Amino acid sequence: MTDGVIRGPHGALLEARDSVPVFKLGTQLEFSDGDMFQYVEFAGALDDAKVYVITPDFEVGGGVTTALAASAPHACGVLATEVTAAGYGWIQRQGTFPAVEYATGMDPDVALYTTATAGRLDDAVTAGLVQSLKNIGVATTGAGDLRESFSALPLQIVTGETVVN
Numbered sequence: 393m394t395d396g397v398i399r400g401p402h403g404a405l406l407e408a409r410d411s412v413p414v415f416k417l418g419t420q421l422e423f424s425d426g427d428m429f430q431y432v433e434f435a436g437a438l439d440d441a442k443v444y445v446i447t448p449d450f451e452v453g454g455g456v457t458t459a460l461a462a463s464a465p466h467a468c469g470v471l472a473t474e475v476t477a478a479g480y481g482w483i484q485r486q487g488t489f490p491a492v493e494y495a496t497g498m499d500p501d502v503a504l505y506t507t508a509t510a511g512r513l514d515d516a517v518t519a520g521l522v523q524s525l526k527n528i529g530v531a532t533t534g535a536g537d538l539r540e541s542f543s544a545l546p547l548q549i550v551t552g553e554t555v556v557n
Contacts, residue, residue: 406421406429406472406481406482407472407473407481408481408482409434409475409476409477409479409480409481410479410480410481411479411480412480413431413433413480414431414480415431415480416431417431417432417433417449417450417480418430418431418432418450419431420485421482423487425487425488426486426487426488426544427484427486427487427488428484428485428486428487428546429469429482429483429484429485430446430450430469430482430483430485431450431480431481431482432446432450432451432452432469432480432481432482432483433449433450433451433452433478433479433480434451434452434453434475434477434478434479434480434481435451435452435453435454435478436453436475436477436478437474437475437476437477438452438453438471438474438475439471439474439511440471440472440473440474440491441470441471441472441491441492441493442455442470442471442492442493442510442511442512443455443456443468443469443470443492443493443506443511443512443513443522443547444456444468444469444470444471444483444511445460445466445467445468445549446466446467446468446469446483446485452469452483454510455509455510455511455512456468456506456510456511456513456520456522456549457506457507457508457509457510457520458505458506458507458508458518458519458520459508460506460520460549465523465548465549466548466549467485467546467547467548468485468522468547468548468549469483469484469485469547470483470484470489470491470492470541470547471483471484472484472489472490472491485546485547486543486544486545486546486547487542487543488528488540488541488542489525489540489541489542489543490540491540492504492513492525492527492540492541493511493512493513494512494513494514494515494527495507495509495512495513495514495516496514496515496516498514498515498527499515499527500526500527500528501526501527501528502515502526502527503515503517503521503522503525503526504521504522504525504526504527504541505517505518505520505521505522506518506519506520506522506549513525515527520549521549522543522547522548522549523543523545523547523548523549524543524544524545524547524548525541525542525543525547526541526542526543527540527541528540528541528542
């Protein structure tokens, strides 16, 4: 098993789901464009494009919600592809995210917050700020829109607006 941080050529298939761990849980995979992925254990089936909490033991099972803000901070990440069963694999923590689920329309370059719906974000201010994550796609309309987002730092839920994007 590999542990620590892997930079440059790595041979890891980011969409692969392993039935047994191939890397040490928590291993980070960093790319020169700023994207960073982390090797985690999935508790079960999970949808793509939603933001999920990563526990201190590197387990992923629940989407972020406003209720989590009371016990913030929480590490979190976004799945590029769905997970169909429990197992192991990579979740993106930093960089350009191809799709993130939003609750309502919003303008580009706004801060994003948790909602009552697990894994879905909005620009309406709540107690759960998703640190550094911003919509960089075009303006969106309607619930469930998926648009490109960017985070310069590893994703984390923080309480209120204590962290400036």
